Amino acid sequence: MRIRKFINRGKDLETLERLYGREGFTLVLVTGRRRIGKSRLVKEFLKGKKAISVQFEKRLWEYNLNKLNRAIGEYFGIPVPNFSTFSDAFRFIASQSRERLIVFLDEFSYLLRYSEVEAEFQSIVDEILAESDVMLILSASSVGLLKRSFFDYSSPLYGRSDATLNLQPLSFRHLFEWFDGISPENAVKVYAVTSGVPRYLELFEGRKVEEEIRANFFDPNSFLFREAKELLEEEFREPETYYTLLEAVARGKTRVNEIAQHAFLEPKNTARYLRILEDLGILKRELPVGRKAKRGIYRFKDLYFAFWFRFVAPYFEEIEGGFPEGALEEFDQEFNSYVGFSFEEIAKQFLVELNRxxxxxxxxxxxxxxxxxxxxxxxxxxxxxxxxxxxxxxxxxxxxxxxxxxxxxxxxxxxxxxxxxxxxxxxxxxxxxxxxxxxxxxxxxxxxxxxxxxxxxxxxxxx
Known part of the structure; x- marks a missing residue:
């Protein structure tokens, strides 16, 4: 794996620089699906600036508070403090900073799982940092948690942010910047299985693409083999339900009633689950352009998930057990047809470029x-x-x-x-x-x- 160029984030950097140029407290949210490049964006922005940066982990909030304590001690050149609350930690930061200071809390969603911490951060934002010159940047991969905390009217943090950067995958055209000398046909195939997600692109060379797909998806030790399951388990309390819904769409069930029947759910409940998958950018709801229609259909928006549920999910146990032959045979027979589905999205992007x-x-x-x-x-x-x-x-x-x-x-x-x-x-x-x-x-x-x-x-x- 090679780390590639920093591509197509110029406008996001400009937005961060503009907000950095303000006076007074500023709160910025950076969100987007996992592996999209949120941390990389903010780290590029932090270059040459005074900043306290902490990457939280999926651990108890006390563990992550200790990480913040260590980062504070390192930044101010003091022994590691022993603040017992986030409020105390930020009260110290606000009292000691004499100039513009950035505090970057990466994977903040790991804290949002604790309601007491969410309420505490309301006080931090509204009272402790309100008169400071701190720029607080919160990054979250769990889009659902972030939306509930900052965009749900009943949440203590509702309406507190000054800006939200919702990072999107790279478009098809950017693959020609990412890979030196890639052929258009190989670019189509890579895009069809990665959906332009930077972390996934790092796993490809862009030359013998079908061999690279086999290695990345049909080897039980490969990253992309397990990624879809882990993302669903990370995001949802009921991952099995969402798994079944996505499986139905991959099998050609596109209408709510069809999907509900496959998943043994009531249509009204199914519609709610599908809206959540739509909010997360995994699925999209389509209505026919040019005519009125009440009932739309659901298709995959995220092509990584589309490929995974089409070719990996039906054979997951076999691949995991070291018997990928059935999956590979279907891949060899059906991949070209699948690329045809993905090529519609690429053609759409091409026409948008011509239009622009x-x-x-x-x-x-x-x-x-x-x-x-x-x-x-x-x-x-x-x-x-x-x-x-x-x-x-x-x-x-x-x-x-x-x-x-x-x-x-x-x-x-x-x-x-x-x-x-x-x-x-x-x-x-x-x-x-x-x-x-x-x-x-x-x-x-x-x-x-x-x-x-x-x-x-x-x-x-x-x-």
């Missing part, structure tokens, strides 16, 4: 999937004000010119079913490779493949 660069015939303001009964369109981009629509099919295939023409013709047929009669319509195709791509473009067709991705992302050229 002004390289489409109009600027869309909404994009997503469309479906009605048995008909579906992979991507529909709309500008509702100007009544312009772009319909796009996404194929993880190598297509001949004739196949591309046939797909576009069928897309034109389906587009007429969308009920946008008075709209200006255009039709496009995104594929792994399209024979005669340039010829089709000269004929006025909107066709893109991985070569266009590479030109846009790596070189900023025309597509």
């Amino acid at each position: 660069e002004g390289k489409l015939s109009f600027r869309f303001t909404k994009i997503g999937r469309w479906w009605r009964k048995s008909e579906e369109i992979d991507l529909l981009a709309l500008n509702e004000r100007e009544k312009q629509a772009l319909f796009v099919e996404v194929k993880w295939k190598n297509l001949s010119k004739r196949e591309a023409w046939e797909i576009l013709r069928d897309l034109e047929r389906k587009a007429e079913l969308a009920g946008l009669e008075s709209w200006e319509k255009s039709h496009g195709l995104v594929a792994r490779k399209v024979e005669g791509n340039e010829k089709l473009k000269e004929e006025g067709r909107l066709v893109w493949d991985l070569a266009d991705f590479e030109r846009l992302i790596s070189h900023g050229g025309e597509v």
